Amino acid sequence: MSAAATTHDHGSDHAHDHDHHDIGFWRKYIFSTDHKVIGIQYGLSGLVFLLCGFMLMLLMRWSIAYPGQPVPGLDLLNHLPILGPIVHEMMGRFAPDGVINGEMYNMLGAMHGTIMVFFGIVPLGFAAFGNFVMPLQIGTIDMAFPKLNMMSFWFFFLSGVLMMVSFFVGTGAVQTGWTMYSPLASTLNHSVKNVFMHGHTVWLTAMVFNISASLLGSVNFITTAINLRAKGLTWFKLPFFCWAMFVTSFLLLLAFPPLEVAAILQLVDRVFGASFFLPTGLVEGGQALDISGGGSPILYQHLFWFLAHPEVYVLILPAFAILTDVIPNNARRPLWGYKAMVYSVLTLGFLSFLVWAHHMYLTGMGTMMSTYFQITTVLISVPSVILLTSLMISLWGGSIRFNSQMLFASAFLPMFGIGGLTGLPLAFNFIDLALHDTYYVIGHFHYVVAPGTIFALFAGVYHWYPKMTGRFMSDRLGKLHFWPSLLGMNMVFLPMFVQGMGGFHRRWYDGGKAFEQTSSATHWFSEFCSSFFGLFGIHVEPTLMGLNVVMTLGAVILAIGQIPFIINVFISIKGGKKITNDNPWDATTLEWATPTPPPHGNFTFEPVAQRGPYEYSVPGAPTDFTPQWVDEPGSTTPAVATETAKAHH
Amino acid sequence: MISKINQWMGQTPVASEHGELVDHMLGFVHWFMVVLFIGWSTYLIYTFWRYRACKNPKADYHGASHAVSNQIEIAVVVVEAILLLGFAFPLWSRQADDYPTSPDTVKVRALGEKFLWNFQYPGADKQLGVWNPRFINPGSNTMGRDMSDPNGADDFVNPATMKLPVGRPVIVDVASKDVIHNLALVPMRAAQDATPGVKAHMWFTPTKTGTWDIICGQLCGPGHANMKATLEVVSQEEFDAWVAEHAAPAPAPVAGVTTEAPIAAK
Numbered sequence: 077m078s079a080a081a082t083t084h085d086h087g088s089d090h091a092h093d094h095d096h097h098d099i100g101f102w103r104k105y106i107f108s109t110d111h112k113v114i115g116i117q118y119g120l121s122g123l124v125f126l127l128c129g130f131m132l133m134l135l136m137r138w139s140i141a142y143p144g145q146p147v148p149g150l151d152l153l154n155h156l157p158i159l160g161p162i163v164h165e166m167m168g169r170f171a172p173d174g175v176i177n178g179e180m181y182n183m184l185g186a187m188h189g190t191i192m193v194f195f196g197i198v199p200l201g202f203a204a205f206g207n208f209v210m211p212l213q214i215g216t217i218d219m220a221f222p223k224l225n226m227m228s229f230w231f232f233f234l235s236g237v238l239m240m241v242s243f244f245v246g247t248g249a250v251q252t253g254w255t256m257y258s259p260l261a262s263t264l265n266h267s268v269k270n271v272f273m274h275g276h277t278v279w280l281t282a283m284v285f286n287i288s289a290s291l292l293g294s295v296n297f298i299t300t301a302i303n304l305r306a307k308g309l310t311w312f313k314l315p316f317f318c319w320a321m322f323v324t325s326f327l328l329l330l331a332f333p334p335l336e337v338a339a340i341l342q343l344v345d346r347v348f349g350a351s352f353f354l355p356t357g358l359v360e361g362g363q364a365l366d367i368s369g370g371g372s373p374i375l376y377q378h379l380f381w382f383l384a385h386p387e388v389y390v391l392i393l394p395a396f397a398i399l400t401d402v403i404p405n406n407a408r409r410p411l412w413g414y415k416a417m418v419y420s421v422l423t424l425g426f427l428s429f430l431v432w433a434h435h436m437y438l439t440g441m442g443t444m445m446s447t448y449f450q451i452t453t454v455l456i457s458v459p460s461v462i463l464l465t466s467l468m469i470s471l472w473g474g475s476i477r478f479n480s481q482m483l484f485a486s487a488f489l490p491m492f493g494i495g496g497l498t499g500l501p502l503a504f505n506f507i508d509l510a511l512h513d514t515y516y517v518i519g520h521f522h523y524v525v526a527p528g529t530i531f532a533l534f535a536g537v538y539h540w541y542p543k544m545t546g547r548f549m550s551d552r553l554g555k556l557h558f559w560p561s562l563l564g565m566n567m568v569f570l571p572m573f574v575q576g577m578g579g580f581h582r583r584w585y586d587g588g589k590a591f592e593q594t595s596s597a598t599h600w601f602s603e604f605c606s607s608f609f610g611l612f613g614i615h616v617e618p619t620l621m622g623l624n625v626v627m628t629l630g631a632v633i634l635a636i637g638q639i640p641f642i643i644n645v646f647i648s649i650k651g652g653k654k655i656t657n658d659n660p661w662d663a664t665t666l667e668w669a670t671p672t673p674p675p676h677g678n679f680t681f682e683p684v685a686q687r688g689p690y691e692y693s694v695p696g697a698p699t700d701f702t703p704q705w706v707d708e709p710g711s712t713t714p715a716v717a718t719e720t721a722k723a724h725h
Numbered sequence: 726m727i728s729k730i731n732q733w734m735g736q737t738p739v740a741s742e743h744g745e746l747v748d749h750m751l752g753f754v755h756w757f758m759v760v761l762f763i764g765w766s767t768y769l770i771y772t773f774w775r776y777r778a779c780k781n782p783k784a785d786y787h788g789a790s791h792a793v794s795n796q797i798e799i800a801v802v803v804v805e806a807i808l809l810l811g812f813a814f815p816l817w818s819r820q821a822d823d824y825p826t827s828p829d830t831v832k833v834r835a836l837g838e839k840f841l842w843n844f845q846y847p848g849a850d851k852q853l854g855v856w857n858p859r860f861i862n863p864g865s866n867t868m869g870r871d872m873s874d875p876n877g878a879d880d881f882v883n884p885a886t887m888k889l890p891v892g893r894p895v896i897v898d899v900a901s902k903d904v905i906h907n908l909a910l911v912p913m914r915a916a917q918d919a920t921p922g923v924k925a926h927m928w929f930t931p932t933k934t935g936t937w938d939i940i941c942g943q944l945c946g947p948g949h950a951n952m953k954a955t956l957e958v959v960s961q962e963e964f965d966a967w968v969a970e971h972a973a974p975a976p977a978p979v980a981g982v983t984t985e986a987p988i989a990a991k
Contacts, residue, residue, distance in 0.1 A: 177947065178946075178947035178948055178949065178950055178951075179947040181950075182944070182946075182947060182949070251946070251947065252944065253944045257904075257905055257943075257944070259903070259904050259905070259921060260904040260905065260944065260945060260946060263903070263904065264946060355921050355922025355923075356858075356922065357857070357858030357859060357921070357922065358858070358902070358903055358921055359838075359858050359861045359869070359902045359903060360838075360839065360902070360903045361839075361863070362861060362862065362863025362864075362867075364858070364859070364861075365903075372922070373905060373920050373921065373922065373923070374920065374923065407776070407784065408778075408784035409784040409785060409786060409788055410786065410788070412788055412789065412794075413791075413794060416794075438907060438916055438917065438918045438942070438943070439918045439920065439923075439925075440917055440918065440923075440925045440926070440927070441821070442821055442822075443814075443817060443818040443821045443822055446817050446821065447814055447817070447818075450809060450813050450814070450817075451809065454805045454808070454809055457801070457805065458798065458801070458802060458805075461797070461798065461801050462794070462798060465794050465797055465798075466794065468765065468768065468769060468772075469788065469789045469793060469794055470788070471769075471772045471773070471776060472772055472776070472788050472789040473776065473784060473785030473787070473788040473789065474772075474776045474781070474784045474785075474788075475776060475777075475778045475781050475782055475783060475784040476772075476773065476776050476777050476778055476781075477778040478773075478777065478778075486769070486773065489765070489769060490762075490765060490766055490769060493761075493762060493765050493766075494762065497758040497761060497762055498758070500754055500757070500758060501751055501754045501755070501758075504750065504754070504808065504809075504812070504813040504817075505813065505817045506746075506747055506750065506812070506813060506816045506817045506820060507747055507750055507751050507754070509747075509914065509915060509916045509917075510744075510747050510751070510911070510914040510915075510916070512916060512942070513907065513909070513916075513942045513943065514942075573734060573735070574734060574735035575735070576735075577731065577734045577735040577736040577737075578735045578736065578737055579737055579909075579911035579912075579938075579940065581909065581940050581941075581942050582944075583944045583949055583950070584949070584950040585950050586950050588950075589950075590950055590951045590953050591938040591940060591953055592938075593936070593937060593938045594737075594911065594938045594940070597737065599735045600733075601735065620735070692784060692786070693783070693784040693785065693786045694786055695786050700783075700784065
């Protein structure tokens, strides 16, 4: 505590120092220890990885909808000077005629999952927004450990580069799903001589760096949130955003080490011929595999899901964090049920460690274990419903302005609702066996993270962009981004429930051609799609297989919908409408008390939190927002640090 | 009919006894989801329309009453408790603990490998012989049957097709030689991972004759999308004839050994 107090006492001096002191380009923008620069670095890399993961998905969707047909335009790419050799190394070696086969598809699938989860959404949701916004919202000058923060980003960057490099090593990228189940992961391409030039080895090494980056980040977030809050900013005056990031940090800190252990053990299996996850007696093509045996494939699944279930909440909590700022700000009224939400998010964080084996019902489970995991899984839906309904009820009585960020936030609510509700049947062992690993599950979790989390991340970009750059993003382009995205997302993910109910399983590179009896079934929805797209001259078979074409069209619409966003992000830096004051959205939390963009050291005065974070439309106040830092409603002068406030600290 | 909603969502018709219960419970959950979703959506559309800034320029600090969300929460908790206590626990314990023991139970072993299934059937003795991966020989013993086990003497192996009689309970031993596969029988509403080194089972009772796809439900390598087998449920007579045709001849009785235990003299 004393260290924190010291930092505070010198806070304003530091700010002045850095204003006048030029640290040079490299230290300022590349190897920066400033939380805002690191946040933007994480944000830009996260967006680039999201785009990479999305492009892999487009290739997969092509293969699913048009199996056996070469990817259009690949020829053209092959002839380009620099891109050509890259495309050849990535795809040409495995699919020389441009037709995606099972091997190539499995690479794309595994990397799509890995990149989206570990390199896209977590870095963008947690690391980027958390880094940029959280220290500002708690009114401090930087994170508790700025150098660890820089180290976290560069570990992450290294892991990202390694992950992309894995496409170009001898065996190509991993082909065993983002879950990397042993024995498949450990034995595929077992005979390759150079184990270091193996996609699986590179994946594991990259993950060890990625996990280390997350651990460094989470320790830093926790320390910062506990020690560096501004004067007067008690726990229950803390914006929900910071609470959610705080809980997310604990999830990362406690859930990631088991996966790091699993990754290292699997690496030892691969490189040094151990058998932690390989049982005795594996036979491939009639030949006994040369392994020592005695390990347990189920143990790997337990270690993996012990991380990967909390990881689901690492993906979704930053989304809730962002929405609890965007929704009250644009509904112009306080967040409804703030305290209940805080208790819910704490409960959610705790319970998320107790539900992992519901991903493993297929392994076969006795009554006791099954009962336990069904109870915890159903229990966790209670705090989730509280979070979602609180956001919805926050709108009641508001005066809602529908700017770009609010559109994305509004769409999040029903879309996340679909994702959450379709998780319910999967919680029950008895039903799950009929649905597990079908497209029903794929639809379920994509509704949670794609029109769920990713929409919230877009909302966050539109919301904080003016604080980062001093200019607004174009609202018109924002709407051009929103509507095709909403349409595309639903076209991709809604038919998945129909296919899943019909028995379509995931990870079929040819979209189910081999399972003729399953894929040739018809249904009113597939017949409707066939006649609907027939009106536009697009041929869609009236079978469940035909829905693959609908989803691929949806993916193309989604891709086109991202173009206005990319343009918007870049042209608004120089061409966006300039903000007229430091608080352009008339918001209440401390990040809007800083100059724009905030300088190194953030604040020009020492902020003191006078009230809760969501004081919108306070009865009797002259404006419809009363920021946390002003001394009284309607005033623009910051509250001065009084002796009582100091004593509190 | 509660499970109608599943068919409306595209579910394939059920063909097993416990599958009816699965569909019934799933239908119940789906109706609950539909009610919640329609409720939320109606509320959202109305709220967006009524409280848009141009119509309602002044927001209300206090907003909705706190009773609203409590009632929603309590309703959700009650329905979920009913789902758990009324459906999930009893149904799963029936499936996991009450394996069929009646003499007419059919036993089959499904052994997965990249990228096909083999099915081992008992002969007249209705007992499956044991297997061990170390006996696997690609030419003569693809399933690694232990030939010294008398139970396995009249067993036979059928590749790619699992034939079952209608109306009798089936216990399937699910195993794998190389990586994790999954024996997914969609119309039976049953699936079980075939994990190397793990002895796993599942059971169900087919209620309809027909032919369906057997899907591998766990990523097993580049050929995963083509790892197909066929499930054929036939009448009892047809099944018996098929078994009689394929069963290995029972081993001849060894001379000098009586099948009955000697009666001890008083």
